[in-house]
Amino acid sequence: MYFLPPLLLLVLAGSGVFASAWVNAWWFLPFLISAVLVGLPHGAADWGVLCKMVARKDRSRSMRGVGIYSALLLSSAVMVFVTPPLGLALFLIVSAWHFGGADAHDFGDYFRIRARHRLLRLTAMARGVLIVTSPFVFRFTDMFGACEAWCTMLNSSWISTEYSRVFQGFIVGSFALSVGIAAMVMLELLRVSKARAAGWLALETVLLIAIFTFLHPLFALGAYFLCWHSVRHISHLRKFSDPGAGLGWIYRLSGPFLFPSLVIIAILAWGTGSIQSPERLAIVLLIFFAIVTPAHQWLVSQEIQSPRPA
Numbered sequence: 001m002y003f004l005p006p007l008l009l010l011v012l013a014g015s016g017v018f019a020s021a022w023v024n025a026w027w028f029l030p031f032l033i034s035a036v037l038v039g040l041p042h043g044a045a046d047w048g049v050l051c052k053m054v055a056r057k058d059r060s061r062s063m064r065g066v067g068i069y070s071a072l073l074l075s076s077a078v079m080v081f082v083t084p085p086l087g088l089a090l091f092l093i094v095s096a097w098h099f100g101g102a103d104a105h106d107f108g109d110y111f112r113i114r115a116r117h118r119l120l121r122l123t124a125m126a127r128g129v130l131i132v133t134s135p136f137v138f139r140f141t142d143m144f145g146a147c148e149a150w151c152t153m154l155n156s157s158w159i160s161t162e163y164s165r166v167f168q169g170f171i172v173g174s175f176a177l178s179v180g181i182a183a184m185v186m187l188e189l190l191r192v193s194k195a196r197a198a199g200w201l202a203l204e205t206v207l208l209i210a211i212f213t214f215l216h217p218l219f220a221l222g223a224y225f226l227c228w229h230s231v232r233h234i235s236h237l238r239k240f241s242d243p244g245a246g247l248g249w250i251y252r253l254s255g256p257f258l259f260p261s262l263v264i265i266a267i268l269a270w271g272t273g274s275i276q277s278p279e280r281l282a283i284v285l286l287i288f289f290a291i292v293t294p295a296h297q298w299l300v301s302q303e304i305q306s307p308r309p310a
Helices: 004-017 019-027 028-036 041-044 046-053 059-082 086-112 117-138 138-151 162-190 195-214 217-240 249-271 278-304
Strands: none
Touching: 004 019, 004 046, 004 162, 004 195, 004 217, 019 249, 028 041, 028 217, 028 278, 041 046, 041 217, 041 249, 041 278, 046 059, 046 217, 046 249, 046 278, 059 086, 059 278, 086 117, 086 138, 086 195, 086 217, 086 278, 117 138, 117 162, 138 162, 138 217, 138 278, 162 195, 195 217, 217 249, 217 278
């Protein structure tokens, strides 16, 4: 299962390289597909995880967790709608934490290096920053335009043009730093005789850089979310489902969160005039993810990625 998501991404990205015009025209498809298949269900499964949390004997700790989750949802929603540029910036930061933390957690599990906490923290930071900055590094104009579209849909504006070069310099510097840190992690893995782990980390890093180099940035990001992140995350959620649950267990685990999520997305799409525009609908999905990701990541860090003995 560990190697399947990168393979799926490689197949999709490889196909896209030979149909670049189609990819540029239909960049929004991975986001729209993930909304139904795995993206929204894997996030809405927070309901099932919260239910398991509340069912524990330590009721005060469980209720405190539900309170923190609710507060994060409310806070991020306020930030996204009241100060859209800050909401977008927070989304980028939390997404880096979320993607990097998930990949590093799985990497540590599979290659049995969970005890090397510092190394995995560096891996998480490098991977998260790489995924978030790569779209800007290789297609800055497209991504800057997407950020402007995000803010315009929420009746605000992105950073002014005169500061765009400063922002671009910061992004490129962060990307270079992430690649350097990833290289340091690989060297350290080689030093401690973990050549297989170092080699696989190198392959993953090259694959991710390649898809952002050759594909439309939002198509590449959506493909990573659809083929890699969501698939791996769902594999961890299986333990929260009922024993013997058959096909569709992820939708049952999502419970009351999935349908309201679709309703909120529909309201956002209607309110921003995006119902008949798949491109704008993809931006609406990103706005929705910006609202729910901070709370989702906090829950993941507590219930799935919490430290465990090696």
